[in-house]
Amino acid sequence: MTDLPGIVITGASGRMGQMLCATVAASEKARLVGAVERSGHPWIGRDLGEVSGGQPNGVIVTDDPLEAFSKAQAVIDFTAPSATVEFARIAAQARCVHVIGTTGFEKAHLDALEPCARHAVIVRAGNMSLGVNLLTQLTRKVAQALDADWDIEVIEAHHNKKVDAPSGTALMLGRAAAEGRGIDLEENTESGRDGITGARKHGAIGFSAIRGGDIVGEHDVLFATAGERIVLRHIATDRAIFARGALKAALWGQDKKPGQYDMMDVLGL
Ligand SMILES: NC(=O)C1=CN([C@@H]2O[C@H](COP(=O)(O)OP(=O)(O)OC[C@H]3O[C@@H](n4cnc5c(N)ncnc54)[C@H](OP(=O)(O)O)[C@@H]3O)[C@@H](O)[C@H]2O)C=CC1
Numbered sequence: 001m002t003d004l005p006g007i008v009i010t011g012a013s014g015r016m017g018q019m020l021c022a023t024v025a026a027s028e029k030a031r032l033v034g035a036v037e038r039s040g041h042p043w044i045g046r047d048l049g050e051v052s053g054g055q056p057n058g059v060i061v062t063d064d065p066l067e068a069f070s071k072a073q074a075v076i077d078f079t080a081p082s083a084t085v086e087f088a089r090i091a092a093q094a095r096c097v098h099v100i101g102t103t104g105f106e107k108a109h110l111d112a113l114e115p116c117a118r119h120a121v122i123v124r125a126g127n128m129s130l131g132v133n134l135l136t137q138l139t140r141k142v143a144q145a146l147d148a149d150w151d152i153e154v155i156e157a158h159h160n161k162k163v164d165a166p167s168g169t170a171l172m173l174g175r176a177a178a179e180g181r182g183i184d185l186e187e188n189t190e191s192g193r194d195g196i197t198g199a200r201k202h203g204a205i206g207f208s209a210i211r212g213g214d215i216v217g218e219h220d221v222l223f224a225t226a227g228e229r230i231v232l233r234h235i236a237t238d239r240a241i242f243a244r245g246a247l248k249a250a251l252w253g254q255d256k257k258p259g260q261y262d263m264m265d266v267l268g269l
């Protein structure tokens, strides 16, 4: 029992944090050994089971990530970009596998992860579900088969608390489409259309975002040309799919060499 990998969840009170704590606590393959929240959070110093509305489970929520990570084999982190960069430094110090589900990174954040990956395994993906990772591969294949007369649009919908757009998943899908087509995504992105935009740029990959209510996450990749359209779609109805993927990644990473990996590596896709 105690040989099972110990896992710490950061942002433990968040939408994904709570789902991750429950998923790891219920797993027979891992132990929940820590929960981190930011300093001043009302959960600090309290039993995680109790504050989550259940029985005490002996995991005391802490604002000291180094202390928590030092007792663990993996950290699962769905928080915010600047917090994740800091957690990556600490996970590297503690030689913990760092599973990153956080989205909304800028280039500087991603650059900061590189030195950390020299010391520890990082598994990062904008979407940890099996379904979206399969959809990403399908998108790459379809884009490879079609020429630039097929307009590609990525349309995503999420809950009204989401802070970043396009979603991490939309960017994954857009990148796969660009790779399939053999073009650079950054040079061929069209997003945020409003007003007199002019006609669509030939060959561009477009992004649109919808925000509303409690939508967990929905993604369409639309391929449109004269006379026909193809739509590839994924609909998430339960955050458990992301948590299961993240736990799988944490276990997969245990015997890997330091470096940056993604869910395609974990799932062998
Ligand atoms: N890759 C994937 O499969 C998925 C990725 N996500 C991504 O995960 C991230 C979190 O999403 P969600 O759970 O909905 O968001 P929430 O806002 O519900 O949760 C984020 C949590 O992180 C905490 N946090 C932020 N900064 C720190 C810090 N410095 N130290 C400790 N805790 C911190 C927040 O605390 P506080 O409230 O005090 O700020 C909050 O508890 C987003 O980037 C989202 O896009 C979501 C689902 C799936």
Ligand SMILES: O=C(O)C1=N[C@H](C(=O)O)C[C@H](O)C1
Binding pocket: 103, 126, 127, 158, 159, 162, 166, 167, 168, 169, 170, 216, 217, 218
């Ligand atoms: O913020 C969310 O909720 C989600 N974020 C991820 C993203 O940005 O794609 C994954 C999922 O769609 C839910």
